[in-house]
Each structure stands twice: as C-alpha cells, then as structure tokens.
Amino acid sequence: MKIEARAKINLTLNVTGRRDNGYHDLELIFQPVSLCDTLYIEKKPDQSLAFSCSVKLFENEDNLVCKTYRAMAQRYPQIGGLSVFLKKRIPSGAGMAGGSTDAAAMIRALDQMYGLHMTWEQKKEIAVSLGADVAACLLTQASIGRGIGEELTKIDTDFTYSILVLKPKVSFSTAQMYRAIDESGQITQRYLSQEAAAGLETKDLDRICASLYNVFEEAIPEKAVIRELKQALTRSGAIGSLMTGSGSCVYGIYRNRRMRDRAYRMLKKHYQAYACEAVNRPQQ
Ligand SMILES: C[C@@](CO)(OP(=O)(O)O)[C@H](O)COP(=O)(O)OP(=O)(O)OC[C@H]1O[C@@H](n2ccc(N)nc2=O)[C@H](O)[C@@H]1O
C-alpha cells in the first residue's frame, strides 16, 4: 500500500493558556497542503516492524511511524508484521507537522489494511497519545483547532489556493518555542480564526490574507531571518505571508498558480523553496 501524508500550514495561531502538565491551550487554523511524505507499507509474515526512511537520521525506533505502529498493534492484535519505507519530503523542525502527519497516515493505513473500521473517536484517541497535531493531520480539509490542538471543527470549503513555502537554514524546536512564549512577558493575541474560516468558506483570498496571524512570530529568537523571508515573498507577489506553527518555515499566498510558479522560479535560486496548493477535500 502507498499512502500520502500531507503537510500543514497554520493560517492563525494563538496560545490562550498553559496547563499544569506544560501543554498549552490553542486557538488555530490547520490548513492541509499538497506537499507530502509518502509511506510504502507491505505486510510480512512475522510480528515485527522493519522500518526504513529516505533520511537516515530519522531511521530509528523513536520515529513517529514506529511509535504509531506499536500503539496500534497494542490495541489491535490482528495487526501483524509490516515493512514500511518512509520517503520524506516535508522539511523538519519547520512548523509543517512533518512527523505528526506520518503518524496520522499510519493510523489511516492500518485502519484500511486490517479493516478495523475505527471511529473518529478511536482514531483521535490514538492520535492525541502520539502528538497534539496528529488528529488534525487525519483530516483532508482545513479545521479550527482548540484545546491542545485536538478539538477540531471542520471548515466547510473546497477552496484551493497557491502557496510558496520557504525554509530558512535555521530550524526551531516546538518545545523551545512554547517555552519562549511562556518567558515572553506581554504577547499580543489576535483572534482571527472565524474571519479566516469565513474567507475559506466564501473563497475570498483577500479576507484570508487579512486574517493571517501567528503569535509565535513575536517570540522567535531570529526575528530578522523571518522578516527577510516574508519580505522576499511579498516582493515576489504574495498577497499574504506568515510563519507556520512554531516555525521556522514561512509561507506566502498568491493570487493564482502562475504568479506562484513565477515566484518559485525566482526564489528557489536563493532559498529552500516548496511550491504547493491548499487541500480542502470534504471528507473521506
Ligand atoms: C505549534 C504547532 C501548531 O500547530 O505545530 P508545529 O510547529 O509543531 O508544526 C503544534 O502545537 C505542535 O504540535 P505537536 O508537534 O504535535 O506537539 P507535540 O509533539 O505533542 O509536543 C511537542 C512539544 O510542544 C509542546 N506543546 C505542544 C502542543 C501544545 N498544545 N502545547 C504544548 O506545549 C509540548 O509540551 C511538547 O514539548
């Protein structure tokens, strides 16, 4: 079986509180995009997992693919031995849910391969045990997230639009970025998720772009790096730009694919660049 694991960007992101266990309450929009990793999964006769990955650094037992296999096999004894190859394309430490989406793809794949008929609640329970972002990665459409990011409300849209993502040389650790939020005294929250969702529903790109906000942009150590990327995207014709998640990738949204492709050709000479489309396919 071959399954695609899509990356996400965040159109909005507010941190609204801190829990006793160190996790944070959020209010954000997840937008799946066409940039994806691919998982190649085959059954094998024994009870073990043989895992390999195109990035050797990630080829270990701690990979979220292996953790998901173990969590699923523990709950569903009918799951047998597998050989899994993970082709990575999504940049890492980038705010694009590269690991979380591989975990979500494994849940979907095992559900299908073994006819488990998992309910949304069952999938969500396993997802949350693997990471706060994993449940959102199970969806093929944009959603508003609350709680630690697992309380999801789907946004009713089939809108697609063109995006260019730039990855700076520096990567940010999610845990460190949440600590930076805790340590930064006054931070501004801007609650624009409803407005951005309305923009998605009415397919109004200007309304979406006027609603982009990420509180982590205020807490990042390398503000100049992010500012430079946003300026480069704007100069290349993007009508809105934002850092995604806890960084470090920055994306721009373009009026159409032609303008985005032109920007891609120009900016890929200077930056690690990824051209992709927003994916909104209500549902599964
Ligand atoms: C910031 C966001 C926004 O979408 O995305 P990324 O930048 O990772 O893509 C997410 O909240 C990242 O979710 P995810 O990457 O799944 O988080 P986890 O693996 O569960 O946790 C990684 C680290 O982030 C912290 N964390 C995560 C989620 C949350 N609501 N509060 C937190 O404080 C945890 O304390 C942990 O130290």
Ligand SMILES: Nc1ncnc2c1ncn2[C@@H]1O[C@H](COP(=O)(O)OP(=O)(O)O)[C@@H](O)[C@H]1O
């Ligand atoms: N399947 C996976 N793909 C990428 N990183 C993974 C995976 N499983 C575990 N990891 C670990 O998670 C770390 C960051 O994951 P990533 O999903 O890229 O973060 P972010 O969502 O912040 O971009 C990586 O440095 C790696 O050690």
